[in-house]
Amino acid sequence: MQLFFFKSINLSSMEVFFDENESYHIIKVMRKKKGDIIKATDGNGILLEIKITSIKSNKLIGLLLKKMNIKANKHSPDIGICIPKKTSRFEWFIEKATEIGIRNIYPIISHNTEKKKINYDRCKKIIKMAAKQSNNFYLPEIKNISIFKDFVVKKQKGFIANCSNIDSKKFNEIKLYNNPLFLVGPEGDFSDFEIEFAKKNGYVSINFGKQILRSETAAIYICSICNNANNFNL
Amino acid sequence: MQLFFFKSINLSSMEVFFDENESYHIIKVMRKKKGDIIKATDGNGILLEIKITSIKSNKLIGLLLKKMNIKANKHSPDIGICIPKKTSRFEWFIEKATEIGIRNIYPIISHNTEKKKINYDRCKKIIKMAAKQSNNFYLPEIKNISIFKDFVVKKQKGFIANCSNIDSKKFNEIKLYNNPLFLVGPEGDFSDFEIEFAKKNGYVSINFGKQILRSETAAIYICSICNNANNFNL
Numbered sequence: 374m375q376l377f378f379f380k381s382i383n384l385s386s387m388e389v390f391f392d393e394n395e396s397y398h399i400i401k402v403m404r405k406k407k408g409d410i411i412k413a414t415d416g417n418g419i420l421l422e423i424k425i426t427s428i429k430s431n432k433l434i435g436l437l438l439k440k441m442n443i444k445a446n447k448h449s450p451d452i453g454i455c456i457p458k459k460t461s462r463f464e465w466f467i468e469k470a471t472e473i474g475i476r477n478i479y480p481i482i483s484h485n486t487e488k489k490k491i492n493y494d495r496c497k498k499i500i501k502m503a504a505k506q507s508n509n510f511y512l513p514e515i516k517n518i519s520i521f522k523d524f525v526v527k528k529q530k531g532f533i534a535n536c537s538n539i540d541s542k543k544f545n546e547i548k549l550y551n552n553p554l555f556l557v558g559p560e561g562d563f564s565d566f567e568i569e570f571a572k573k574n575g576y577v578s579i580n581f582g583k584q585i586l587r588s589e590t591a592a593i594y595i596c597s598i599c600n601n602a603n604n605f606n607l
Numbered sequence: 608m609q610l611f612f613f614k615s616i617n618l619s620s621m622e623v624f625f626d627e628n629e630s631y632h633i634i635k636v637m638r639k640k641k642g643d644i645i646k647a648t649d650g651n652g653i654l655l656e657i658k659i660t661s662i663k664s665n666k667l668i669g670l671l672l673k674k675m676n677i678k679a680n681k682h683s684p685d686i687g688i689c690i691p692k693k694t695s696r697f698e699w700f701i702e703k704a705t706e707i708g709i710r711n712i713y714p715i716i717s718h719n720t721e722k723k724k725i726n727y728d729r730c731k732k733i734i735k736m737a738a739k740q741s742n743n744f745y746l747p748e749i750k751n752i753s754i755f756k757d758f759v760v761k762k763q764k765g766f767i768a769n770c771s772n773i774d775s776k777k778f779n780e781i782k783l784y785n786n787p788l789f790l791v792g793p794e795g796d797f798s799d800f801e802i803e804f805a806k807k808n809g810y811v812s813i814n815f816g817k818q819i820l821r822s823e824t825a826a827i828y829i830c831s832i833c834n835n836a837n838n839f840n841l
Binding site: 443465469472473474506507508509544545581582583584585586587590593594597598600601602603 | 677699703706707708740741742743778779815816817818819820821824827828831832834835836837
């Protein structure tokens with residue numbers, strides 16, 4: 374069943390409201406009608422079953438039939454990713470990470486990061502579409518851009534994925550904790566200085582075995598492994 | 608170190624030859640010169656260390672310095688994937704699967720598969736580029752297009768990934784064997800008939816938990832989990 378995003382609920386009247394874009398999508402694109410039952414989420418774990426009661430000039434109101442709280446996947450990762458040069462690669466990562474499961478996306482500028490801007494509006498649209506597509510009741514957040522050193526000093530626990538084999542663990546040797554944080558390097562990898570700096574600040578260096586994965590591939594690999602670990606506890 | 612593909616070796620003279628495209632890439636794009644040492648593979652597990660000895664009008668010959676056999680990842684999957692409607696999604700899958708590790712790609716036409724053609728030349732180029740990029744000494748093969756039923760009858764052991772929860776295992780409940788075979792459904796999933804038909808032919812139905820993954824995302828998820836299992840044995 375298709376998933377939509379609601380805007381607000383009035384619990385006393387049991388009415389559920391949708392914003393104009395979502396109303397348009399439900400009515401015009403998905404051709405839902407008065408009386409139809411739809412599924413909607415707030416993107417924060419709440420899942421509603423709603424009967425459409427009113428459609429007036431692209432404003433849709435529904436009657437709340439059922440309200441559920443969906444448990445978050447406890448291993449959903451936070452990923453700090455150095456912005457790839459090609460926008461399409463970053464957008465692809467956002468789409469796939471949302472499908473598979475990610476909690477927060479932190480775009481990072483490191484020494485070898487050339488691109489320093491992101492189109493947030495576009496990213497948020499991609500996240501919303503991917504969440505709908507994949508039936509994901511938790512909408513990942515895309516945070517403000519951080520400078521590598523500031524980020525590492527602020528968040529002092531995590532894994533730094535890089536291509537070095539020195540004092541580095543393989544991915545499957547590490548123990549995932551709740552919402553683990555991973556840093557993923559740029560084209561040209563993190564610098565030796567950056568890897569050392571992260572280690573001094575509580576980060577564990579990890580690699581992916583023999584392969585050298587592109588930033589967006591490494592990030593999706595991480596999301597897949599974390600999701601699979603989550604499923605052990607479903 | 609950048610990886611290249613060699614064409615043939617003459618073991619008596621220790622000479623290594625490259626085809627014209629690869630020679631052009633080494634000389635003109637990577638600006639390698641006589642005397643430089645490069646790394647090359649046949650895409651089938653052989654890794655050579657070569658000293659460039661002759662460059663004549665885009666034909667490059669090298670002297671073999673060292674020859675190694677790189678062990679294949681025993682869990683590298685074979686994936687039968689229903690061709691996605693959008694070419695870009697299929698090409699993206701090929702690139703990422705090659706980076707992470709896949710053995711054979713079988714394009715499949717199932718009941719809900721709309722697209723029935725593939726540009727093989729373009730796919731092979733993407734595979735080669737991704738293998739170079741990721742330092743992968745095993746070049747995945749992209750096989751001829753198969754009809755779902757014929758394929759299932761021919762290869763009677765594997766996993767069929769789909770969105771149904773009926774008599775279906777979660778990905779992390781299955782035991783990976785050597786080069787496991789996975790079937791990945793199209794937009795609109797496999798039909799109930801197809802899932803039953805596969806089960807009758809020795810396939811185990813699997814799903815990814817709550818998420819509904821797009822075909823290409825599911826395929827990459829599978830490659831990531833298999834690669835991570837491989838790494839236990841590195």
